[in-house]
Each structure stands twice: as structure tokens, then as C-alpha cells.
Amino acid sequence: MFFKGEQLANTIKHTAEIFKALADETRLKIIKIIAAQGNNLCVGAITSYLSLSQPAVSQHLKVLKNAGLVEANRQGFHVHYEIISDALNSYGINMSEFLSSFGGELNLHAQCEHKGNSEKCNDLEGKE
Numbered sequence: 001m002f003f004k005g006e007q008l009a010n011t012i013k014h015t016a017e018i019f020k021a022l023a024d025e026t027r028l029k030i031i032k033i034i035a036a037q038g039n040n041l042c043v044g045a046i047t048s049y050l051s052l053s054q055p056a057v058s059q060h061l062k063v064l065k066n067a068g069l070v071e072a073n074r075q076g077f078h079v080h081y082e083i084i085s086d087a088l089n090s091y092g093i094n095m096s097e098f099l100s101s102f103g104g105e106l107n108l109h110a111q112c113e114h115k116g117n118s119e120k121c122n123d124l125e126g127k128e
Contacts, residue, residue, distance in 0.1 A: 014068075018087070021067035026050065027060050031069065034083055035099045042078040 021027055033049050034041050047057045061081055064070045069088075070081045085095045 015091070017067045018069065018091075021063050021069055024060070024063075026052070027064055030057070030060055030064065031083060032099060034070065034081055039082045040073075040080050041082075042075075042080050044078065046081070 029050065030046055033046055037045070043054055043058055043061065046061070047054045050057060052060075061070065061072070065072060065081075067087075068084060070083055072079050072081055074080075083095065088095055088098060
């Protein structure tokens, strides 16, 4: 495929944005966490897996979302994130194979928090 002018510049810019997003270790962990937990996880649950504040995780998710790697879906008071599985297909990268390259599965448990009340965000019982 051959691109010209502005189309080429936009393609290069988007490609750079994706690879910049993936160049951060924390964002790679976030993608792995979302995938390991069934591809539908809220910020509170992701935060509980990492040694980061909720605003820091939200900022990382914003970068991933802007790069087109995850999408956000509001479910009640919570925003849940899922991986856009075909985001890397145009680069010849299968998302499942990409995620499996991180190694073994993570042992994860988490809860969302809203207004001081801890309530289950996802059904994570028994998923280790």
C-alpha cells in the first residue's frame, strides 16, 4: 500500500503513537491485566493490581485509548476498559500472540471502589 502527503504523515503519526503507548512498561502491564481478566475491567480494579494511584492509572489508560489500543465503556458509576483486539492487525501483529509473549498468567484479584464502598466490579472470584 502506498500513501502520499498528508495520508502518509497521519499514518506515520498514528503508528508512532501506538508504539509510544506500548513502549511503557506500566501500559504493557495494564494491557496484560485487562486481557487476563476477561477483557473488561474498571480503573479501580486495575489500580488494585499496580502500585499506582487511580489518577496515574487513568492517565495510562488515556494514552492507550488515544492510541486506539483500548476502548472505554461506562457501566453505571464505573468505566470499564477492554482491548481492541484488531488494533495491531494492520502491523501484522496478532493481539493474542502479542499478549502471550509476556509470559505466564497473572494471579489477580481486585475490587472497584465508589464513594468509600467497596463493591465487586467484575466477577473475579476463582480467577487465579
